[in-house]
Amino acid sequence: MSQGAGLSFEQAPPFSVPLRFLLTAPLFLAAAGGLVAFHPEALASRWTAPALALTHALTLGFLAMVMLGALMQMLPVVAGATLPAPRALAAITHVGLTLGTLALLAGFLFADALAWLAALGLLATALGVFLVASAAALMRAVASDTVRGIRLAWVGLAATAGLGVALAASRAGWTTLPDVAAAIDAHALVGLLGWVLLLVIAVAYQVVPMFQLTPPYPPRLARWLAAVLAAALLLRAGAILLPPGGVALIDGVLAAGVLVFALATLRLQAQRRRRLADVTLDYWRIAMASLVAAVMAWGAARAWPAWAGHDAYPLLLGVLFLGGFAVSVVNGMLYKIVPFLAWFHLQAQLQARAGSIPTMKEMISQRAMRGQFRLHVAACLLLAGALAWPPLAVPGGVAMAASALWLAANLASAVRRFRAFGGRWA
Amino acid sequence: MKDPAGEIVLDARGLEPPEPMERVLQALALLRPGQTIRLLLHREPFPLYPLLAQRGYGHATRRDADGSYVILIHPLATEAG
Ligand code: HEM
Numbered sequence: 266m267s268q269g270a271g272l273s274f275e276q277a278p279p280f281s282v283p284l285r286f287l288l289t290a291p292l293f294l295a296a297a298g299g300l301v302a303f304h305p306e307a308l309a310s311r312w313t314a315p316a317l318a319l320t321h322a323l324t325l326g327f328l329a330m331v332m333l334g335a336l337m338q339m340l341p342v343v344a345g346a347t348l349p350a351p352r353a354l355a356a357i358t359h360v361g362l363t364l365g366t367l368a369l370l371a372g373f374l375f376a377d378a379l380a381w382l383a384a385l386g387l388l389a390t391a392l393g394v395f396l397v398a399s400a401a402a403l404m405r406a407v408a409s410d411t412v413r414g415i416r417l418a419w420v421g422l423a424a425t426a427g428l429g430v431a432l433a434a435s436r437a438g439w440t441t442l443p444d445v446a447a448a449i450d451a452h453a454l455v456g457l458l459g460w461v462l463l464l465v466i467a468v469a470y471q472v473v474p475m476f477q478l479t480p481p482y483p484p485r486l487a488r489w490l491a492a493v494l495a496a497a498l499l500l501r502a503g504a505i506l507l508p509p510g511g512v513a514l515i516d517g518v519l520a521a522g523v524l525v526f527a528l529a530t531l532r533l534q535a536q537r538r539r540r541l542a543d544v545t546l547d548y549w550r551i552a553m554a555s556l557v558a559a560v561m562a563w564g565a566a567r568a569w570p571a572w573a574g575h576d577a578y579p580l581l582l583g584v585l586f587l588g589g590f591a592v593s594v595v596n597g598m599l600y601k602i603v604p605f606l607a608w609f610h611l612q613a614q615l616q617a618r619a620g621s622i623p624t625m626k627e628m629i630s631q632r633a634m635r636g637q638f639r640l641h642v643a644a645c646l647l648l649a650g651a652l653a654w655p656p657l658a659v660p661g662g663v664a665m666a667a668s669a670l671w672l673a674a675n676l677a678s679a680v681r682r683f684r685a686f687g688g689r690w691a
Numbered sequence: 692m693k694d695p696a697g698e699i700v701l702d703a704r705g706l707e708p709p710e711p712m713e714r715v716l717q718a719l720a721l722l723r724p725g726q727t728i729r730l731l732l733h734r735e736p737f738p739l740y741p742l743l744a745q746r747g748y749g750h751a752t753r754r755d756a757d758g759s760y761v762i763l764i765h766p767l768a769t770e771a772g
Contacts, residue, residue, distance in 0.1 A: 277738075342737055342738065343737075474734075475708060475734060476707060478705060478707060538705045539705060539707070605709060608709060609738060612716070612742060616746060624713060625709050
C-alpha cells in the first residue's frame with residue numbers, strides 16, 4: 266500500500282539529463298557506418314585498427330551512451346534510487362564519454378600517443394564517476410529482479426572498463442600486461458555478455474511486459490538467469506585457472522543462457538494481449554532472432570574446427586551480437602524512451618488538459634520509424650553478407666550510417682514537437 | 692465505503708503506456724465533487740503520481756491477490772474537509 270505523492274519519480278531528473286546522451290548516440294552509430302564505408306577492411310579481420318575502432322564506436326559511442334543516459338533516468342523511477350547531483354553527473358559523464366570515445370577511435374586508427382592519453386583520462390573519469398555515483402544509488406535501491414540484474418551489469422561495466430584501461434595503457438606502451446591475449450578475451454567477453462547482455466536482460470524484465478503487454482517472464486527464470494550468466498562469466502574470465510574441459514562446459518552454459526533468454530522473450534511476445542503493429546516490438550524480435558543466430562554460429566564452430574578458425578567467424582558473431590542484437594534493442598527502446606519523456610515532461614510542465622498536447626504515439630511519425638527500421642535490417646543483412654562477399658561492405662556501411670542519421674532525425678522530431686508545444690529543458 | 696455511484700471505474704489493463712495515464716488525466720476533467728476514480732492496472736503507475744499531486748489529487752494504491760493494482764484517486768481538498 267502506498268499513499269500520497271511522495272514517490273521517487275518526483276526526483277526524476279530534468280529532460281536534458283538523459284536527452285543529451287540519447288541524441289548523441291545516433292551520431293556515433295552513423296560514424297560507425299562511415300568507418301565501414303571508408304575502411305571496408307574493418308570487416309576482413311577483427312584485429313585491424315578500423316575493426317577495433319568500429320567495435321568501440323558501437324559499444325561505447327552508441328550502446329554505453331544510451332545505456333548510461335537511460336540508467337540515469339531509470340534508476341530513480343524503477344528502483345527508487347536517486348543519483349547525486351544529476352545535472353553535474355550527466356555533464357561530466359556525457360562530455361567525458363563523447364570526447365573519450367572520439368579519442369579512443371583516434372588512438373586505434375592513428376596509433377597516436379596523445380590520443381591514447383586523452384582517451385584514458387577521459388574514459389576513466391567518465392566511467393569512474395558514473396560507476397561511483399550509480400553504486401551509491403544501486404546499494405540503496407529496492408531489490409527486485411531488475412535491480413539485481415542491473416547490479417550484476419554494473420560489475421560487468423566496472424570490469425570491462427578496468428580491463429579496457431589496462432589494455433589501452435599497454436597499447437600505448439606505458440605498461441606491459443602479463444597475458445595480453447587473456448586480458449583481451451576477458452575484456453571482450455565481459456563487455457559484451459556481462460555488461461551489454463545482462464543489462465538488456467534486467468531491463469527486459471520490466472519493459473517487455475510493460476510496452477508489449479505480454480505476460481511477465483517466468484519468476485524462476487527472472488530470478489536465476491542473470492546470476493547464472495554472471496557466475497559463468499566470472500569463471501570464464503579466469504579461464505587460465507580452469508581445467509581444459511571446464512572452458513567448454515562454461516561456454517555451453519553461457520550459450521544456453523543466451524538461448525533461454527532469446528526464446529523466452531520471443532515466446533512472451535507471441536502471447537501478447539494486444540496485437541497492434543509496433544516498431545519497437547519488431548526491433549526486439551530482430552534482436553532475439555540475432556541472438557539465436559549467434560548461438561547457432563557458435564554451435565557450428567564447436568562442430569567444425571575449420572569454421573572456428575576462419576576469420577569470418579568472430580566477425581559474424583560481432584555483426585550478429587552488436588548490430589543484430591544490441592543496436593536493434595537499443596534503437597527500438599529509443600523509440601519508446603524519447604517519445605515517453607517528451608510527452609511526460611510536456612504534461613508535467615504545462616499541466617496540460619487532455620487533448621491539448623500530442624499523445625506519446627504522435628511524437629514521432631510511425632511511417633518514419635518503420636522506414637528507418639527497414640533500413641536498419643537491410644544494413645545488418647548487408648554487413649553479414651559482406652563477410653562472405655566483401656563488396657557488400659561499402660553499401661552495408663552506407664546503409665548503417667543512413668539508418669543512424671534517420672534515427673537521429675526521428676528522435677529530433679520528437680524533441681522539436683516538445684519545444685513547439687512549449688516544453689522547457691529545466 | 693464509498694458509494695459506487697460516486698466512482699468512475701477505469702479499467703486500463705491491457706493498454707499500452709502511457710495510455711492509462713492519458714485516460715486518467717481525461718477522467719479528472721469529468722470528475723464531479725465527491726467523486727473518485729478507481730483505476731485498474733497490471734503494474735504500478737509510478738510516473739502518474741507526481742502528475743496527480745501537481746493537479747491536487749491524492750491516491751491510494753493496493754495490490755490485489757491476482758497481481759493487478761487498484762489505484763483510488765481523489766481530490767486532496769475533499770479528503771481534508
Ligand atoms: C564498456 C564497453 C566496452 C565494450 C563492450 C568493449 C568491447 C571490446 C571488444 C569486443 C573488444 C575486442 C575487439 C575485437 O575482438 O575485435 C575490445 C578490445 C579492446 N578494448 Fe574495449 N570495450 C569497451 C570499453 C573499452 C574501454 C573503456 C577501453 C579503453 C579505455 C577499451 C579498450 C580496448 C582495447 C585497447 C582493446 C583492444 C586490445 C588490443 O587489440 O590490443 N574498451 N573491446
